[in-house]
Amino acid sequence: MKRDWEIIRQVLIVVEEDRFDEYLDNAENQKIVIDNTVLLINANFIDGNILSNLETDEDVHVKCLTWQGHELLDTMMYADKNGDFHLVNYTYSLRVYHEQKTEVLHSKI
Incomplete structure (x- = not known):
């Protein structure tokens, strides 16, 4: 997966504004948004959880931006x-x- 810096910037903005769920619901390609959000969670830029199981694709629960x-x-x-x-x-x-x-x-x- 390739990082998309525009998506990353948008995700950081909407998480700061507490509008991530709305942004994800309206996204053209939710998989790309989720994949880049997973990167941000793994890099400790976002406090959140990565949700996955064998039956569905990855999903995320976003809380807030970290410092x-x-x-x-x-x-x-x-x-x-x-x-x-x-x-x-x-x-x-x-x-x-x-x-x-x-x-x-x-x-x-």
């Missing part, structure tokens, strides 16, 4: 706003890029 999830969303929104959001950096090493961006943000405060 790291809020930081990732802030970093993505800041980068989007300033035009320096480059997927190649995120794809190479999410944690390193995130830490670099956080340092830049903290230096401006």
Whole structure:
């Protein structure tokens, strides 16, 4: 499965706004949304549960963003706003890029 950064950004936004179920219900491809949400849960960006059994596809129960999830969303929104959001950096090493961006943000405060 390939990460979809636009879906990831949208999932982070709707989880922060407590609208994940509505977003998932209206999604064109729920499997892609669920797969990317599973990645976010496994990476500890979202507090939630991965639900699966032999009879059905994977599903998720989303609670809220973790601290790291809020930081990732802030970093993505800041980068989007300033035009320096480059997927190649995120794809190479999410944690390193995130830490670099956080340092830049903290230096401006």
